[in-house]
Amino acid sequence: MDKAVESRNAAKRAAAATPLDENALGVGGLARWGALGGLALAAMGVAAYLTYTHYADKPVQCLVGHECQTVQQSEYATMAGVPVALLGGLAATALLVIALSRLRGLPLAVEWASLAAVSLTTMSVAFAAYLTYVELFVLDAICIYCVTLASIFTASWIISLSDTYLTRDISPEPG
């Protein structure tokens, strides 16, 4: 009898210890949102460097290749005086906020994070693709930092899409 009670109590404790399951991320979910957060941080770093060199009027040090200045000083690097890199940094910051909110399990994020991430990364990838086109076919010069940001946004986009595909529905099945 004791053993049965004990095991029932243990089961109750385990149940109580289980977090709200519908908000919890499995290992895959943790990996995806963690990756999105990490990628967003990396993008913020690169964007911060490009924004800083723009406003401080310092040359961009090309770690790979030798055409960074050509790209960063071109007319395509700014929009109404604001460096395009700053826009990328803002998008990355938004992505970081979404990822952190989802990892934290905030109710709004649980519902909308996946969709928000897909929308944001789709926009970012499309814009990055345009800028890459400009680099390749208009400026005929490649900047490693732009390539890095484009790659980060592409990876984020793929991860966001896969998250949407792999996550269980959290809305009730109709009918």
Next chain:
Amino acid sequence: MTKGSKRRAKKPAARPARPSAPTRAGGPPRARRPARAVGRFRNLGFVAALVAAVIAAIALIGVANLLKGDDNGTTSNNPIDIPDHTAPADGATLGMTDAPVTIYQYSDFQCPNCRNAAVEIVPSLDENYLATGKAKLIFKNMAFIGQESKWAAEAALCAGDQGKFWEYHNKLFEEQDGENKGAFKVENLKRFAQEIGLDEAAFNTCFDEEKYNAKIADELSEAQRRGVSGTPTFFVGQTQVGASYDAISKAIDAALATPTPEATPTAEGTSSG
């Protein structure tokens, strides 16, 4: 629900039912169910959001094109703005006169790779070596591409008389457009002088009287004697180095590390205007 089933821990009654969990007892364990996830893809709202994102991106691209930066009124295909240098200038020398290492650059203002050097290499050299007094850069004209090269070189040296050789150097490379196609015809060169704020009368006199005609010819001969076969060509001290920031900075660092003072070529001293 079979009370005996221990497949899942029992939930307290007060907890809300997991919306994703089947309401029937003893349903399938928590696991991915692709059929449902695909259902999300077909969800109209999700597709609408994706489409909206793409449309927003296209709009953003359009706006970006409208608002892109000022192209400085150049006719060049790749409008560019070369930042002003930080290091002090003395004629065609950029950097402090007592800097221990001397870099020589042979360039033609019409040469596209020289333009790349002006955009990519010189600003980094300026920031890392010239402004800090570790090295100085002496610009040598190898004006070989055509008549416009010679005119541009003379104009730059005339600008150097007014202490603005390097501003004019930047201006020339910003305005570079083709070789011997009229980008550096005389009236343009005089307009550049006006646009960077030179004393037009003094500049025009210097240019029209061909003050630096002989000097340009001498520098070209000197370059050919040194075996310079293309532009841009860089020397750190006596040694020719590859035309890349990496190669030049390595050579400068090596020269700085050696205790003996580096020998500068005796044939020419620092050329100042």
